[in-house]
Amino acid sequence: MSVKSENWLDLCEVSEIPSQGSRIVKTPTGCLALFKTAEGEVFALNDKCPHKQGPLSQGIVHDKFVTCPLHAWVFSLETGEAQGADEGRVATFPTRIVNGRVEISLTALIEGKAA
Amino acid sequence: MVKQKLVVIGNGMAPGKALETLIELAPEAYDITIFNAEPRVNYNRIMLSPVLSGESTFEDIIIHGDGWYIENGITLYKGHKVTDIDRDAKTVTSEAGVTVGYDKLLIATGSTPFIIPIPGHKLAGVLAYRDLDDVDAMLIAARSGGKAVVIGGGLLGLEAAAGLQMQGMDVTVLHLMPTLMERQLDESAGYLLEKTLTERGLKILTKANTKEILGEKKVTGVRLEDGTELEADIVIMAVGIRPSKNLAEQCGIKTGRGILVNDKMQTNDPDIYAVGECIEFEENCYGLVAPLYDQAKIVGKTLAAKDTDGFVHPETATKLKVTGVNLYSAGDFSGGEDREDIVLRDATQGIYKRLVLKDNTIIGVVLYGDTEDGPWFFQHIKDKTDISEMRETLIFGPAYQGGAPVDPLQAVAALPDDTEICGCNGVSKCDIINAIDEKSLSNLDDVRAHTKASASCGTCTGLVEKLLALTLGDDFKPDAIKPVCGCTDKGHDEVRRRIVAQELKSIPAVFQELEWSTSGGCAKCRPAINYYLICAWPDEYEDDGFSRFINERIHANIQKDGTYSVVPRVWGGMTSSKELRAIADVVDKFDIPAVKYTGGQRIDMLGVKKEDLPGVWADLNSAGMVSGHAYAKGLRTVKTCVGTDWCRFGTQDSTGLGIKLEKFLWGAWAPHKLKLAVSGCPRNCAEATCKDIGIVCVDSGYEIHAFGAAGLHIKGTDVLGIVPTEEAVIEHVGALVQMYREQGHYLDRMYKWKDKVGFDYIVETIMGDAKARKVYYDRFVYSQKFFQIDPWAERVAGKEAHHFNPIEIVQPKAGILEPAE
Numbered sequence: 001m002s003v004k005s006e007n008w009l010d011l012c013e014v015s016e017i018p019s020q021g022s023r024i025v026k027t028p029t030g031c032l033a034l035f036k037t038a039e040g041e042v043f044a045l046n047d048k049c050p051h052k053q054g055p056l057s058q059g060i061v062h063d064k065f066v067t068c069p070l071h072a073w074v075f076s077l078e079t080g081e082a083q084g085a086d087e088g089r090v091a092t093f094p095t096r097i098v099n100g101r102v103e104i105s106l107t108a109l110i111e112g113k114a115a
Numbered sequence: 116m117v118k119q120k121l122v123v124i125g126n127g128m129a130p131g132k133a134l135e136t137l138i139e140l141a142p143e144a145y146d147i148t149i150f151n152a153e154p155r156v157n158y159n160r161i162m163l164s165p166v167l168s169g170e171s172t173f174e175d176i177i178i179h180g181d182g183w184y185i186e187n188g189i190t191l192y193k194g195h196k197v198t199d200i201d202r203d204a205k206t207v208t209s210e211a212g213v214t215v216g217y218d219k220l221l222i223a224t225g226s227t228p229f230i231i232p233i234p235g236h237k238l239a240g241v242l243a244y245r246d247l248d249d250v251d252a253m254l255i256a257a258r259s260g261g262k263a264v265v266i267g268g269g270l271l272g273l274e275a276a277a278g279l280q281m282q283g284m285d286v287t288v289l290h291l292m293p294t295l296m297e298r299q300l301d302e303s304a305g306y307l308l309e310k311t312l313t314e315r316g317l318k319i320l321t322k323a324n325t326k327e328i329l330g331e332k333k334v335t336g337v338r339l340e341d342g343t344e345l346e347a348d349i350v351i352m353a354v355g356i357r358p359s360k361n362l363a364e365q366c367g368i369k370t371g372r373g374i375l376v377n378d379k380m381q382t383n384d385p386d387i388y389a390v391g392e393c394i395e396f397e398e399n400c401y402g403l404v405a406p407l408y409d410q411a412k413i414v415g416k417t418l419a420a421k422d423t424d425g426f427v428h429p430e431t432a433t434k435l436k437v438t439g440v441n442l443y444s445a446g447d448f449s450g451g452e453d454r455e456d457i458v459l460r461d462a463t464q465g466i467y468k469r470l471v472l473k474d475n476t477i478i479g480v481v482l483y484g485d486t487e488d489g490p491w492f493f494q495h496i497k498d499k500t501d502i503s504e505m506r507e508t509l510i511f512g513p514a515y516q517g518g519a520p521v522d523p524l525q526a527v528a529a530l531p532d533d534t535e536i537c538g539c540n541g542v543s544k545c546d547i548i549n550a551i552d553e554k555s556l557s558n559l560d561d562v563r564a565h566t567k568a569s570a571s572c573g574t575c576t577g578l579v580e581k582l583l584a585l586t587l588g589d590d591f592k593p594d595a596i597k598p599v600c601g602c603t604d605k606g607h608d609e610v611r612r613r614i615v616a617q618e619l620k621s622i623p624a625v626f627q628e629l630e631w632s633t634s635g636g637c638a639k640c641r642p643a644i645n646y647y648l649i650c651a652w653p654d655e656y657e658d659d660g661f662s663r664f665i666n667e668r669i670h671a672n673i674q675k676d677g678t679y680s681v682v683p684r685v686w687g688g689m690t691s692s693k694e695l696r697a698i699a700d701v702v703d704k705f706d707i708p709a710v711k712y713t714g715g716q717r718i719d720m721l722g723v724k725k726e727d728l729p730g731v732w733a734d735l736n737s738a739g740m741v742s743g744h745a746y747a748k749g750l751r752t753v754k755t756c757v758g759t760d761w762c763r764f765g766t767q768d769s770t771g772l773g774i775k776l777e778k779f780l781w782g783a784w785a786p787h788k789l790k791l792a793v794s795g796c797p798r799n800c801a802e803a804t805c806k807d808i809g810i811v812c813v814d815s816g817y818e819i820h821a822f823g824a825a826g827l828h829i830k831g832t833d834v835l836g837i838v839p840t841e842e843a844v845i846e847h848v849g850a851l852v853q854m855y856r857e858q859g860h861y862l863d864r865m866y867k868w869k870d871k872v873g874f875d876y877i878v879e880t881i882m883g884d885a886k887a888r889k890v891y892y893d894r895f896v897y898s899q900k901f902f903q904i905d906p907w908a909e910r911v912a913g914k915e916a917h918h919f920n921p922i923e924i925v926q927p928k929a930g931i932l933e934p935a936e
């Protein structure tokens with residue numbers, strides 16, 4: 001049996017995040033962007049673009065990517081890696097869905113320190 | 116050997132398979148007793164749908180008849196719900212008071228349908244879809260016809276809906292998400308499914324949030340969040356299942372979402388096993404039979420004291436059991452950076468196939484319309500087959516593997532001469548080839564012009580191009596039409612034409628029918644298509660905010676620091692003390708750091724926090740101001756000069772006309788921004804000659820200019836002509852704007868559109884053809900009915916509130932998260 005000793009923090013109903021949209025999560029250490037893809041998967045990323053701090057939560061979500069609203073860099077929601085010619089990466093945080101609610105890994109949040 | 120006592124709680128499909136395995140391996144090992152809350156033998160639950168639709172009977176779906184229990188010496192307590200497990204005494208007790216001791220216990224309580232606790236959920240006529248009793252209740256209700264509402268557009272909900280419909284009920288499916296079965300299907304397949312089911316008479320409402328079930332004692336209807344009410348004689352809730360873990364939990368067995376087990380299906384009590392939908396294994400719960408059967412075989416072998424590999428979380432595949440609907444999905448089919456998609460769409464046949472590849476293996480498959488190859492793909496997913504060798508033809512399935520690779524050009528060459536290529540216009544292969552030869556046609560547009568082939572719905576375009584290539588050889592250069600983006604090879608014109616010709620009314624519909632190569636588009640094509648749909652179907656299309664850039668999505672301009680600017684409309688540049696005072700008050704109240712006169716004769720408040728936007732808008736609204744759309748690909752400003760009101764040179768009321776034009780045009784979306792100006796005389800103080808449309812007043816009337824710009828490229832306007840009255844100005848401008856709206860490529864300013872279609876063509880239409888002008892003008896006026904709604908006021912009233920309300924984590928566990936520096 002593998003029950004991980006991770007701490008999970010309850011955030012919201014999955015339905016509270018619009019499809020192909022996002023919600024901002026304000027934490028005492030900075031903002032996170034919580035995205036939902038068309039297929040209903042949820043991802044949490046630091047809300048600051050490594051290029052010039054654009055708020056990624058405000059970008060367009062397509063497949064498992066988001067395009068930054070300021071200068072259109074594209075990031076993978078899964079890895080946080082910038083796509084194409086651009087180089088950079090945003091921190092990602094594990095999430096899971098339990099009974100229709102989104103939870104985020106508190107362990108990762110504490111270690112990762114959102115921007 | 117003394118027989119041990121095995122007690123099984125639950126008599127579903129999982130323990131049924133476990134017992135089969137056990138009895139085969141060790142027929143004499145146990146005295147077996149089963150308690151089942153359902154008053155019947157083990158049956159094939161997944162076949163309840165054909166029973167509901169009338170295509171099977173209960174007898175057909177029984178797995179173990181009464182004889183099987185007798186033959187194997189099993190005691191089955193039908194209709195006995197176990198209410199207590201005493202782990203110290205090692206006994207279980209049923210509601211009816213029967214107590215039986217055990218050496219080994221197998222819990223297989225399955226799962227329980229989730230009932231949303233909305234008002235009315237306990238009324239008579241609200242049913243779940245889980246067992247034969249539910250099916251019987253539905254069949255009784257269906258006898259008198261009437262209306263059914265099914266909440267949930269997943270696998271179960273749709274099967275229930277299709278079944279009830281076949282029993283003669285009028286069925287509406289309410290689904291919270293934008294597309295059906297979103298957990299098993301991507302958007303494209305979801306779109307096709309919705310299309311098929313709708314064509315078959317099911318009513319489907321997506322994005323439908325049920326608020327309340329109506330009725331006194333018995334259901335009479337449901338009410339949605341948006342206030343819509345639907346009549347209903349029965350309501351089926353099919354919104355998901357929860358593992359039935361309570362009984363185990365009560366007696367201290369460890370549970371999470373389900374009963375926690377190890378890879379031998381053993382709970383934390385070594386004598387107690389659990390199997391089926393009630394378990395949780397490595398954070399996974401299960402809702403399909405295949406993995407449960409794997410578990411069952413393991414538990415059967417373990418109980419028979421035989422060695423067995425442990426359970427490994429498997430891939431699963433889904434099919435929908437609705438007659439005439441073919442869909443298949445398996446594995447992980449969401450896109451991703453290290454993944455590649457192979458997509459095959461055949462719009463005429465309603466076929467969609469998508470394979471998701473990673474590291475030269477298939478990891479996911481979605482098939483719609485033609486699912487024959489599903490199991491073959493699924494096998495490759497499970498086997499992690501290296502597909503690099505057959506990659507080119509993989510999507511065509513096993514039939515093409517091993518044989519000669521199919522050359523599409525040869526396939527077209529092999530078609531008989533009289534094959535009909537263009538179904539819309541009845542054009543055959545030889546018609547096209549003859550036309551190419553005789554009239555020396557060299558490209559697609561020529562063929563369209565001379566034969567009409569591919570000029571209507573356009574689905575045969577690929578074939579026509581191949582015929583051109585065959586006939587002309589190397590001379591054929593498929594015109595360098597610039598595709599909309601990397602997701603398609605189709606250009607803007609073709610996309611726009613087909614949206615109208617094929618009546619495509621949603622983004623997934625466009626992606627499917629135009630055979631997009633990606634499943635969900637990209638940040639380039641989505642805004643374009645969203646605009647094209649708005650323009651084509653102003654009254655029907657529901658705007659997709661998430662296919663818009665942030666500025667248009669939330670009706671403010673994003674700044675480099677993530678704050679926003681707010682620019683209210685100042686009609687024709689005329690303001691008043693009341694408006695200025697309201698702006699001043701807003702700036703103070705919300706502590707707005709910068710206020711600036713823009714280059715467009717109005718005022719910009721910069722540095723507003725996103726959460727403050729609704730408050731700022733509310734205050735501006737109450738002083739009578741509305742959004743200036745300073746963010747829009749649509750009407751921006753209409754600048755004016757003071758004109759005859761004050762100026763000694765003024766020839767006409769330029770201010771008044773500017774205000775009229777702005778009130779007429781505001782709210783209209785366009786391919787790009789649209790700016791106007793009206794100058795009172797040729798001195799042109801309003802700079803009308805570098806605007807998309809400019810009006811220069813002269814003694815004899817109004818000179819209409821267009822196609823100017825002063826941004827990246829400075830363009831002086833061209834003059835279209837002079838008209839005598841303000842009314843004529845408005846009609847001409849309305850028609851011109853509509854023509855641009857309907858023809859311009861997304862992100863082309865007006866002058867770029869003119870360069871593509873030609874100045875003469877536009878002048879002839881707008882100035883020279885009164886009938887055409889009137890048609891464009893009327894279409895514009897009609898469309899404006901739907902877009903002259905102040906977006907700020909809508910959001911002040913609560914629309915899309917989620918944009919402005921962040922979720923806050925306030926020190927979740929004291930002191931764990933350091934405050935931001």
Ligand code: SRM
Pocket residue numbers: 672673674679680682711712713714715716717718719745751752788790805806823824825826827828864
């Ligand atoms: C605020 C303002 C500058 C000012 O302080 O005066 C402005 C600000 C911006 N302009 Fe402009 N333009 C402003 C008048 C102009 C003008 C002058 C005019 O309208 O008379 C022009 C040249 C005229 C023209 O458009 O032909 C102008 C040509 C541009 C262009 C180039 C367009 C082109 O086709 O070449 C861009 C870039 C674009 O749209 O892609 C642009 C883009 C922008 C953006 C939206 C950049 C962006 O994407 O963030 C700026 C938004 C700042 C904000 O948040 O408010 N702005 N911009 C002016 C707002 C006018 C208004 O009241 O709405």
Ligand SMILES: Cc1cc2nc3c(=O)[nH]c(=O)nc-3n(C[C@H](O)[C@H](O)[C@H](O)COP(=O)(O)OP(=O)(O)OC[C@H]3O[C@@H](n4cnc5c(N)ncnc54)[C@H](O)[C@@H]3O)c2cc1C
Pocket residue numbers: 124125126127128129130150151152153160161162163164195196197198223224225226244245246271274359362390391392393401402403404405407434436
């Ligand atoms: C309409 C329908 C269609 C489906 N279609 C498919 C499909 O196409 N493909 C697929 O793979 N899966 C399908 N499924 C899911 C599949 O049927 C289930 O995954 C499977 O039947 C679960 O088996 P189980 O033995 O774990 O639980 P169940 O079959 O649910 O059996 C549990 C049994 O335990 C009894 N029970 C519960 N608590 C107690 C208690 N305290 N005491 C005594 N008895 C108790 C219950 O009455 C029930 O009979 C479908 C399900 C439904 C309802």
Ligand code: SF4
Pocket residue numbers: none
């Ligand atoms: S000129 Fe450039 S910097 Fe100035 S507002 Fe326009 S886009 Fe921004």
Ligand code: FES
Pocket residue numbers: 049050051052053054068069070071072073
């Ligand atoms: S800040 Fe994100 S792309 Fe520039």
